[in-house]
Amino acid sequence: MTTPDSYAVQVEDLRKSYDDDTEVLRGLSLQVERGEIYGFLGPNGAGKSTSLRIMCALLKPTSGRVLVAGHDVVAHPFQVRARIGASLQNSSLDPLLTPVEFLTLQARLYGLSKAEAARRVEEVEDILDLGQAAGRRIGTYSGGMMRRVDIAAALIARPEVVFLDEPTTGLDPDSRSRVWRKVRELNREHGITFFLTTQYLEEADQLAQRVGILNEGRLAAEDTPSALKSSLGTDIIIVRTHGPAEESASAALRTLAGVTGVAAAGDRISVQVDSGAEWIGPVAVALAQHGTAVADIALRTPTLDDVFFRVTGSRFEQEALTS
Amino acid sequence: MTTLVSATDAPGTAGATAVSAASRALRPTLGAELWLVASRAIKVALRNPEAVIPNLFIGLFFFAVNVGSMQHTIAKTAHIDAKAFELPVAIMFAVTGTSRATQAVVDIAGGYFDRLLMTPIRRTSLLFGMLLADFLIALGLAVCVSGLAVALGVRFASGIGGFLLFLVLASAWSTAYSGFVYALAFASGSPETVNSAGFMIFFPFAFLTTAFLPRNLLAGWMSAIAEYNPVTYFLSALRSLIVEGWHTSTLLGGLASIAGVGVVGFLLALKTLAGRINKG
Numbered sequence: 001m002t003t004p005d006s007y008a009v010q011v012e013d014l015r016k017s018y019d020d021d022t023e024v025l026r027g028l029s030l031q032v033e034r035g036e037i038y039g040f041l042g043p044n045g046a047g048k049s050t051s052l053r054i055m056c057a058l059l060k061p062t063s064g065r066v067l068v069a070g071h072d073v074v075a076h077p078f079q080v081r082a083r084i085g086a087s088l089q090n091s092s093l094d095p096l097l098t099p100v101e102f103l104t105l106q107a108r109l110y111g112l113s114k115a116e117a118a119r120r121v122e123e124v125e126d127i128l129d130l131g132q133a134a135g136r137r138i139g140t141y142s143g144g145m146m147r148r149v150d151i152a153a154a155l156i157a158r159p160e161v162v163f164l165d166e167p168t169t170g171l172d173p174d175s176r177s178r179v180w181r182k183v184r185e186l187n188r189e190h191g192i193t194f195f196l197t198t199q200y201l202e203e204a205d206q207l208a209q210r211v212g213i214l215n216e217g218r219l220a221a222e223d224t225p226s227a228l229k230s231s232l233g234t235d236i237i238i239v240r241t242h243g244p245a246e247e248s249a250s251a252a253l254r255t256l257a258g259v260t261g262v263a264a265a266g267d268r269i270s271v272q273v274d275s276g277a278e279w280i281g282p283v284a285v286a287l288a289q290h291g292t293a294v295a296d297i298a299l300r301t302p303t304l305d306d307v308f309f310r311v312t313g314s315r316f317e318q319e320a321l322t323s
Numbered sequence: 324m325t326t327l328v329s330a331t332d333a334p335g336t337a338g339a340t341a342v343s344a345a346s347r348a349l350r351p352t353l354g355a356e357l358w359l360v361a362s363r364a365i366k367v368a369l370r371n372p373e374a375v376i377p378n379l380f381i382g383l384f385f386f387a388v389n390v391g392s393m394q395h396t397i398a399k400t401a402h403i404d405a406k407a408f409e410l411p412v413a414i415m416f417a418v419t420g421t422s423r424a425t426q427a428v429v430d431i432a433g434g435y436f437d438r439l440l441m442t443p444i445r446r447t448s449l450l451f452g453m454l455l456a457d458f459l460i461a462l463g464l465a466v467c468v469s470g471l472a473v474a475l476g477v478r479f480a481s482g483i484g485g486f487l488l489f490l491v492l493a494s495a496w497s498t499a500y501s502g503f504v505y506a507l508a509f510a511s512g513s514p515e516t517v518n519s520a521g522f523m524i525f526f527p528f529a530f531l532t533t534a535f536l537p538r539n540l541l542a543g544w545m546s547a548i549a550e551y552n553p554v555t556y557f558l559s560a561l562r563s564l565i566v567e568g569w570h571t572s573t574l575l576g577g578l579a580s581i582a583g584v585g586v587v588g589f590l591l592a593l594k595t596l597a598g599r600i601n602k603g
Contacts (some may be wrong), residue, residue, distance in 0.1 A: 053603060056441050057441070058437055058440060058441065058603050059603030060601065060603065077441055078350070079445045080349060081440075081441055081442060082349060082443035084441065086438075086441055087440075088434065088437060090434045092432065092433065092435045092436075092437050092438035093365070093433070093435060093438075094367065094430075094435050095433070096366075096367045096370045096371060097363070097366070097367070103357060105363055106438070106442070108351065108355070108359055109349075109351065109356075109359055109442040109443070109444055110349050110350075110353045110442060110443060111349030111350050111355075112349065137370075152509035153438065157349070165357070223410070225535070287348075
């Protein structure tokens with residue numbers, strides 16, 4: 001049974017409005033268990049970064065309650081800060097220090113001794129992978145190198161909960177898989193909870209034990225990646241049309257018995273069906289009868305992107321490209 | 324709205340023992356916090372010498388120009404050596420405003436300030452750690468300018484103890500004044516504002532006082548303003564250590580002016596720091 005103390009992150013009816021009355025969060029509630037890797041997805045402007053800043057005790061909520069590692073972020077921010085590490089969307093580094101100086105300082109700000117700090121720096125060297133550049137100042141690094149230093153800084157104090165806001169954006173595939181390995185290792189060996197947002201659905205699929213999708217300031221979907229995907233139905237038929245898909249085309253498809261859901265955006269219609277092999281023909285016929293000019297039609301199993309599309313009305317890849 | 328929220332699966336299957344809460348709740352001692360913040364600020368200042376060298380240049384420049392141009396006037400009217408009279412002014416120009424506040428603005432803009440705010444250190448340590456760095460850097464500048472003056476023949480009537488107090492007072496003044504600059508930095512988050520508004524504060528402090536002439540030669544409104552300008556008392560205290568020796572009431576006046584500026588500056592800086600933190 002899950003008790004409140006077993007949660008690494010507990011959010012209850014979280015709301016955040018800014019001075020201009022923009023309401024970014026509109027009653028977000030979620031729980032992340034200790035030792036879990038949780039993926040937090042959502043379209044641009046859905047409130048992901050705002051949520052993370054509140055969880056990191058950097059921003060005060062308008063209302064609601066947020067407990068991190070069992071401590072209220074508003075009432076006991078020090079207790080929270082002592083137990084978390086974070087790599088937020090923009091790397092937060094000191095360009096005039098070398099990575100070792102920077103990480104040693106970071107470790108010592110968590111009360112670690114010089115010797116312990118040096119040991120921790122060694123522990124995160126596989127993420128850094130800076131080679132001969134290790135002695136250079138951070139300001140001379142590429143974006144990807146800076147990102148790796150930033151992630152290492154989030155992990156250096158071996159916190160209970162780590163917040164990673166799009167951690168691998170800008171990293172090459174090799175660096176990305178190294179970060180994933182480290183996340184899994186720290187999660188497995190030290191029970192560290194990870195709460196991450198990402199631009200890569202593959203990342204959420206590979207790493208996260210559960211995924212939450214934020215839409216318009218609320219949690220719109222949450223489950224394991226496999227459960228989310230299977231919730232859409234067995235198969236997905238993807239139709240690309242010549243020109244924008246009309247709503248009446250979607251309506252025509254909804255009348256088919258085997259169709260469990262239809263979502264259209266731009267020139268793409270996603271059709272969820274019980275059995276793809278059985279219904280791809282009737283879908284094509286229905287569109288032809290409707291007068292929709294089909295460019296191509298394909299059948300595949302659902303992905304997290306389909307879930308994202310169903311929940312938010314936009315494609316995750318498009319969101320990532322425009323962010 | 325879609326109704327996909329189910330969350331029925333049992334997560335947390337990582338299988339590891341939960342991280343010991345007690346082992347994570349760490350915080351350095353106050354002294355360690357201050358030194359960690361200060362040492363980083365000093366390191367960054369040394370790697371960014373353009374943040375410090377202009378102050379040293381300005382101090383030495385004013386010393387040379389003022390001594391060269393006012394030598395006879397000062398000797399005739401104040402009956403003291405111009406170098407002794409002008410050294411405190413040169414020190415004031417060298418150390419006033421030599422603050423890490425610009426670095427704080429860079430940290431805010433670059434996101435590093437957020438990272439510092441997420442560490443478990445006291446948030447006031449971010450300010451007072453940088454002020455400690457300011458004190459030490461100002462001390463270094465004061466040593467350079469005073470060293471030159473001593474090499475040129477300035478002697479301290481108060482002896483070596485007075486010379487050391489002279490350096491401490493100069494650094495303390497610098498630190499006290501820095502409070503205003505940090506207030507600008509935290510309030511605006513803009514390096515341009517820190518520089519431009521910083522000058523607007525600095526000029527009345529530095530020029531509406533006894534920087535160039537003894538107080539008995541100031542007339543009218545200038546004399547009235549100088550009387551209320553804390554810099555007047557700070558300069559008097561420094562000059563007294565060179566010219567008169569240990570003159571208690573003058574030294575206490577200097578200390579009080581530094582303390583007054585410090586209290587107001589630090590309160591403003593703390594208030595704006597709190598505002599910056601609350602803004603998120």
